[in-house]
Amino acid sequence: MGMLIAFYYAYEVDVFANEGSISVHQATIELDEALLLGALVSFSLLVFGVRQYFGQKREMAARIAAEQQARELAYQDGLTGLPNRRQYEEALRAAVAAPPRAGASHGVFLLDLNGFKQVNDIHGHGVGDEVLTVVGHRLRSVMRNGDMVARFGGDEFAILATHLSDPEAATNLALRVIDALDTPISASGAIHRIGVGIGIALVPTDAKTNDEALRKADVALYRAKGERRSALRFFEPGMDIRVQERASMERALREAMDAGRIETLYQPNVNLRTHKIIGFEAAPHWIDPERGSVPLGRFIAIAEDVGLIHPLAERVLRQACEAAKTWPSHIKLSVDIYPSQLRDRLLAARTLRILADTGIAPERLEMEITESALVADMENAQNVLGALRNAGVRISLDNFGTGYSSLYHLRNFKLDKIKIDRSFIHAIASENASAGIVSALVGLGQGLGLTIAADGIEGIEQESSLITSGCVEGQGALFSAPICGTDTLRLFASENTTSLRLLGRK
Numbered sequence: 486m487g488m489l490i491a492f493y494y495a496y497e498v499d500v501f502a503n504e505g506s507i508s509v510h511q512a513t514i515e516l517d518e519a520l521l522l523g524a525l526v527s528f529s530l531l532v533f534g535v536r537q538y539f540g541q542k543r544e545m546a547a548r549i550a551a552e553q554q555a556r557e558l559a560y561q562d563g564l565t566g567l568p569n570r571r572q573y574e575e576a577l578r579a580a581v582a583a584p585p586r587a588g589a590s591h592g593v594f595l596l597d598l599n600g601f602k603q604v605n606d607i608h609g610h611g612v613g614d615e616v617l618t619v620v621g622h623r624l625r626s627v628m629r630n631g632d633m634v635a636r637f638g639g640d641e642f643a644i645l646a647t648h649l650s651d652p653e654a655a656t657n658l659a660l661r662v663i664d665a666l667d668t669p670i671s672a673s674g675a676i677h678r679i680g681v682g683i684g685i686a687l688v689p690t691d692a693k694t695n696d697e698a699l700r701k702a703d704v705a706l707y708r709a710k711g712e713r714r715s716a717l718r719f720f721e722p723g724m725d726i727r728v729q730e731r732a733s734m735e736r737a738l739r740e741a742m743d744a745g746r747i748e749t750l751y752q753p754n755v756n757l758r759t760h761k762i763i764g765f766e767a768a769p770h771w772i773d774p775e776r777g778s779v780p781l782g783r784f785i786a787i788a789e790d791v792g793l794i795h796p797l798a799e800r801v802l803r804q805a806c807e808a809a810k811t812w813p814s815h816i817k818l819s820v821d822i823y824p825s826q827l828r829d830r831l832l833a834a835r836t837l838r839i840l841a842d843t844g845i846a847p848e849r850l851e852m853e854i855t856e857s858a859l860v861a862d863m864e865n866a867q868n869v870l871g872a873l874r875n876a877g878v879r880i881s882l883d884n885f886g887t888g889y890s891s892l893y894h895l896r897n898f899k900l901d902k903i904k905i906d907r908s909f910i911h912a913i914a915s916e917n918a919s920a921g922i923v924s925a926l927v928g929l930g931q932g933l934g935l936t937i938a939a940d941g942i943e944g945i946e947q948e949s950s951l952i953t954s955g956c957v958e959g960q961g962a963l964f965s966a967p968i969c970g971t972d973t974l975r976l977f978a979s980e981n982t983t984s985l986r987l988l989g990r991k
Contacts (some may be wrong), residue, residue, distance in 0.1 A: 533589025565621030764817030
């Protein structure tokens with residue numbers, strides 16, 4: 486550009502401006518002028534070259550910085566500054582390729598925080614991010630030189646500890662992590678208690694590849710999380726078998742639900758003094774072609790873990806309401822509310838819609854919730870149970886006496902009924918302590934104006950002790966095993982003590 490300007494300037498001054506009034510000789514560019522033009526052109530080229538050089542240098546520096554930033558984003562967690570999954574897996578791949586010395590091992594630790602979801606739900610994700618940052622700092626502070634701590638995402642972290650001398654060294658590291666997170670975390674003016682579950686797999690003892698090490702550490706983590714407190718678990722071969730069995734049962738449960746093979750059965754609830762049926766408790770019953778009758782607690786736990794509990798519970802309620810339409814109008818229906826259902830804000834609306842669809846009055850329905858579920862999620866429990874009770878549905882506290890609830894909970898949740906746990910009923914006729922506890926629980930319930938029921942009555946002696954203590958209602962094998970909907974109608978045709986007990990003893 487400078488060279489063009491120089492040429493233009495020369496011609497503009499010497500030639501173009503005086504065109505028509507100068508001679509041919511004057512119109513010719515002389516030597517001094519040519520030298521001047523050459524100097525101007527050379528200077529312009531020099532300036533242009535220098536500018537290009539520094540421009541390219543700045544562009545190269547910016548490109549290197551951008552590549553460095555992209556590399557950091559690809560290998561580093563943006564929130565905590567820790568390595569991310571990608572960097573961890575590359576480091577693990579290098580560790581697997583370089584086996585430890587004889588007798589030593591590399592440790593793969595997978596961590597999952599306990600109680601972090603409540604921090605996000607109650608205080609928001611901003612506070613949750615603060616807590617995660619503190620967790621990252623604390624984890625780094627307990628690492629040995631050369632160990633890697635990474636964040637995989639959410640509240641999931643991982644540690645790679647190479648050349649551990651023995652499993653005890655891995656245990657010591659995990660215990661240091663648990664201790665580091667045991668101190669409450671202060672964030673945004675609130676105190677948060679965070680625990681951790683740790684699953685550990687050792688290379689090459691447990692695994693010889695990346696994927697195998699991570700999978701087995703995850704299996705061990707699942708067992709640690711089952712403790713519902715800070716805990717560590719090493720991978721054991723038996724865990725793999727149980728995980729595979731559970732996965733198989735999950736598939737079978739999905740297939741059974743899709744095929745409509747989950748049946749609803751009904752356990753009669755009777756008045757202990759008159760032996761008249763006053764209601765039925767409905768529950769799902771699953772008979773698998775390969776496994777036979779699957780215990781309720783086992784498949785309900787799987788259904789809750791994988792999100793099947795909502796359609797399963799809704800199906801049971803709808804089937805039970807259809808059956809209740811065939812019963813006398815004074816007969817009550819009770820169904821369970823499972824812990825994970827309390828997080829469904831539309832549960833009350835769904836329940837009332839089913840009642841309206843089937844023509845069952847809300848006053849005929851009784852929803853049962855366990856003490857542990859009530860206390861574990863009090864806020865959601867209060868919202869859901871309050872909405873149901875306001876609509877006329879009765880609320881019953883199941884497994885009462887197992888030690889989770891208190892007088893405050895009984896008063897605050899406005900219950901209608903308590904069911905004494907079967908563990909006390911089994912020993913009521915043979916142990917004075919159990920009889921005394923049952924009598925105290927009955928007195929407590931009566932003092933609060935609640936209906937008292939007993940679960941798991943199997944013998945006449947148990948029934949007599951309950952009547953003496955003042956218990957009003959009961960259910961159990963003494964009266965009837967769970968029966969299908971069709972058989973409930975047969976009970977009304979022969980509703981007396983003998984027929985109920987004979988049916989229970991078959």
